[in-house]
Amino acid sequence: MAEVSCRKVVKHYDGGVQAVKGIDLEIADREFVVLVGPSGCGKSTTLRMIAGLEEITEGEIWIGGDVVNDVPPRDRDIAMVFQNYALYPHMSVFDNMAFGLKLRKFPKDEIKRRVDEAARILDIGLLLERKPRALSGGQRQRVAMGRAIVRNPKVFLFDEPLSNLDAKLRVQMRTEIKKVHQTVRTTTVYVTHDQVEAMTLADRVVVMNHGVIEQIGSPQELYHNPTTRFVAGFIGSPAMNFLPARVQDGTNGGLAVHVSDSIVLPVPSSRLDRYGKYKGKEMVLGLRPEHLFEYHESGRPGWTRVDLPVDVVEPMGMETMVHFFIGHEPVCARVDPATHAEPGEMLPLTADLNQMHLMEVDSGRVV
């Protein structure tokens, strides 16, 4: 058990590519932190630097109170689970899990005790004699996790462990990983490009983009209070709608957001102070699909009616996605499946402006 911290960590590759541009990250003991971001954002490189598989160009990485910049991976007391499992193909499941302990010269009965315990946690007790090629994808991933658990390391590192599994198994294994963490409570750093995985697993999510950290926060915090347009767009599925808009005077001395001549949205009174200084400026309005839904006669404060021409309807069962265009910008709404929507028709909708976000056009900062 240990805390991990990255201080001003930079990674340059030989070709002049800067994969990680000075990140600061404090991970508490027993915490489950997920690094998430698009391909090439530097999340895997960061994880590999923590593991010691990549050298650190600048900055310091601390594990459990020690700087580990020059410590080889085997002496960092970490365990890693890889995307392609990286099981030793010539060894049985038992030997795969025992390999690290054997190298560290653990007594035989201790090795057996630990492997049996990990196998029990992961429910792979009956597979111990099999070779990896005789296992399914999900079973292999369990063995890879077992190999990490038996070592009882200070830190678990997961590098996109579920990306090779099919959708159904991925959801199942996600729950397994969460359960394992609840059982063993080891500090965990988990890398994924899947924001759903990040949201469901993490105590805290670190959103990375272009080698820098965009935002760190709990899943709820990132969802409700993104600080940048990138985070607002990356977290949440389907992604947030973005529309060019202008802040202008509204009725009764208030403010309004002008999206188009037919769509002028009154700013809720709680936000007047925040948005006042942007009056007259071109901004970007952000509104999640779940905050744009079927019209209700009895509205609440901050709810506004908007009528939009339906472009495409996607029934999903428990909800229906309806797509529109405002100008050239695509917009998605999440409506009750009972709502009647036909392509070409005007559909009355409610926009919940209590959940709106305004962003600066140039910096993408949420105001």
Place this chain on the structure above:
Amino acid sequence: MSSSTAVAGAVPRTRRKQNSLHRQRAWALWASYTALGFFVVIFLAPPFYTLMTSLKSSAEISAQTGSPWIVHNPTLENFWYLITYPNFQTYYLNSAMITVGVVVISMTIAVLAAFSLARMGFWGSQTLATGVFLTYLIPASLLFLPLFQIVGKLGLINSVWCLLILYPTLAVPFCTWIMIGYFSSIPKELDEAALIDGAGYLQILWRIFIPVAMPGIIAATIFAFTVSWGAFLYPLAYLYTSNQMVLTVGIISDLIRGDVFQWGKIMAACLLASLPPIVIYAFLMDYYVAGLTAGATKG
């Protein structure tokens, strides 16, 4: 009635389609069998002739009556002569000793070299890997004269041990090349997992790479064996007394006396000398093929 007519009408159409496919396949098979049969005959005729001649007495060979492909009075006298002939025993022993030594030396060097070139990613490793392969392209016939100087300086002219130094120069480059291909096909995450599990480079090589790459190692071993067992030029150039001789040169220098060719004994000696490679190939052929094609099929 109408339905049966319809069915009857449909059947010939389908059959014609099947027939044309069937005929194409038949043609392909027929052509394959002809080509393969031709090659089998071409390749097996010499060993068969060797076997027939080795079973003949000198008198039957020199009589030249009847077909030379048939033995009239088979005898094992040639084999018996060789087995009890001290020189032949020395050649066999020398060949076996040198080959075992060469295989061990070559494989040790090749596996270590291939592992470092394929995995340790040091500066210039790519260039070195290409260089290793280029040395394989230089024919031994170009090298044996300058090598004579070196072997002479080492005081190893007419010592069978000089082959322990010379043969690896033939075997190591190609074995290294096979092993680089094989090691490169092992996913990088496997060494990383082992590094994190606590293994050093030598442990990764010994406990992960060698077991996983066993087909490649067997292929390379067979190659090193073949090179060492069958090499002709170096022993011909550097060895001249029969107590230092190996099989390849020993057979012809001992059994051809002036213009007297002891054909029966030469053929029997060739067969006896071919036994170890035949046995090894027969048992390890599958590994050999798998090892040679590993780089091509595994991404």
